[in-house]
Amino acid sequence: MKKRIRSAWPIYVAAGLFAVGGLIRPMYTLGAFLLAIVLCAAGYILSEKFLFKGREIDVETKARTGDREIDRQVQEGRAQLKQLREVQTGIPGIDDALKRMYDSGMKIFETVALKPGKAQQVRRFMNYYLPTSAKLMEHYRTLAAVGGQGEHVTKALRDVESNMSMIADAFEKQLDNLYRAEAMDISSDIDVMETMIAGDGLTDAGIKKILKEDANNV
DSSP, X not given: OEEEEOOSXXXXXXXXXXXXXXXXXXXXXXXXXXXXXXXXXXXXXXXXXXXXXXEEEEOOOOOOOSOHHHHHHHHHHHHHHHHHHHOOOSOHHHHHHHHHHHHHHHHHHHHHHHOGGGGGGGHHIIIIIHHHHHHHHHHHHHHHHHTSOSHHHHHHHHHHXXXXXXXXXXXXXXXXXXXXXXXXXXXXXXXXXXXXXXXXXXXXXXXXXXXXXXXXXO
């Protein structure tokens, strides 16, 4: 969910204009007071719309699928993905792979939250691939802090670095597999429609054929 955080600056602008209105025309009369109010309201509306629009933040909503176990796994999975996203190694290949894993992983859990029946399709992803990936990155950070000293440490670091792209590919393929059935249904519907359109003579070639036959019958 997107939530808009309003800026406080329009309030300050409105207060300033209210004070300016009071200086222009001392508020001894109703007309002077109404003028200050109009300036105040106009300043607030215009500054909020054009100058200080605030910002939008992502607000995570809890999964409520009706299955407490699935809800728990969705929440834990999102938390693990956030931990992965917060890792910044400074190595473009790894940081890019982590972003891909976060993006596809969040979409996977969003899909499961909306369609709990698909949870079985990502059971291994939730129970093994994601937590293992999080554990790998935790080990990587620990070993990287050592400074890459020693043969075993260096090899372990290189193993993680060389396999991150493969793991990111797996995350994206898992997301794609969630929609395999829908994609097949769409393809099947299109094939049937193409056949029916052709059979009814509604393609360009079919229409030209009908027009030609009509011309010959005149």
